Each structure stands twice: as C-alpha cells, then as structure tokens.
Amino acid sequence: KAGVTQTPRYLIKTRGQQVTLSCSPISGHRSVSWYQQTPGQGLQFLFEYFSETQRNKGNFPGRFSGRQFSNSRSEMNVSTLELGDSALYLCASSLGTGSFEKLFFGSGTQLSVL
C-alpha cells in the first residue's frame, strides 16, 4: 500500500501571498488531519476532515483553511502569509473510526515565508 503523499515537498513564498498544500491519504483511509511543526512549538493540530466535512478544528486563525474531496484527498490553504507561518506542515491519515487514532503521517511540506 502506498503511504501518505504530500506535495509539494518544499515551498518558498513571500509575505502576503497564499499557498495550497496537497495530501493524498492511504487508500481506504477516510480521515485526514493537518499539523504544523515548528522547532519552538512542536506539533500543533490544525484541523481534521472526514467524508468531505471538517470534523474538528484547532486554534488557528481563519487564514488557515482546508477541504477534502470525495476521494479523501485533502488540501490546505493559507492566505495572507506571515513570516511566522514558516513551518513543516504535516498531514496524517487514518481509517477515521476515531478522529486521532493510528495516524499515518506524510513526509510534510516545508514552507518558508520570506
């Protein structure tokens, strides 16, 4: 089985721009969740999607949004980028029976905001 795939692997943007990240879950997994990883704050939960619906949301501003398609693939969008948005963005998929159980992570997208 193919693992969780995230694209692109690296992104460089400037302040004020917007960015879209993509995540393809493991086949059969219906839940996709997103996390921001930074050296200072560790892993922080952004949101979780299940069956094309946002099921859970973390404490991030509205500039961070996402969606899930009928094939369970998910995208995350960040608008009006700030320097502090520079981070590794990880997505994780799971079967979805429990929102956060047995997560399989992707390799992440490293976002640098200049």
Place this chain on the structure above:
Amino acid sequence: GENVEQHPSTLSVQEGDSAVIKCTYSDSASNYFPWYKQELGKRPQLIIDIRSNVGEKKDQRIAVTLNKTAKHFSLHITETQPEDSAVYFCAATNQAGTALIFGKGTTLSVSS
C-alpha cells in the same frame, strides 16, 4: 486550555540502558494517549498507544504506562539501541475528543 508537558527535552543514554520519557496532561477526560517517533528528516511514526481504560501496554522493547489519578503517562524503552535515537512525541486527546495535543518532544540519543 488543554496542555501536555513532556520531560525531559533531551535524554542521552548508553546502548543497552533503559530510557524513560514522562508526560503529564491537564484534562482528566483525555482518553487516548499515543507516542510517535520521528527520526531526523523523516515523518513521525506511531510506536505505541494506550487508552484510558488500560494501565500498561507492551510491545517488545517498548512499553507505556498510564496513571490516570496523577494524569501522567510514560514511555519505557529497554535495551536501547543506536537506531532508537530520534525525537519522541507524546500526545493526548482533549476532553471533547476533538483535538490531539502533542508534547514538545524528547530528543533521545543512544550512544554505542
């Protein structure tokens, strides 16, 4: 808000020694506690998890113990090997089960 404290932030051991990482959580209603291992430059991988109705779980050289009264859970690695070197993250679900809160990680170094 919910919080997960993880200690120590760094841990160095000799090959063959045991390593223990401890996490405390603030929400008494948390009911799921996974541990993830992240090797340098790689993705986090689930190594073991425990539910609140279980006090201990083992998988070969790793074990997790949960003390619900004290609101802490620990990862135990026995007979450490150099390939155990990584950052380990603990996590706990929040009260409503709507978020997964991670600790800030422990960098484990195993020297041979």
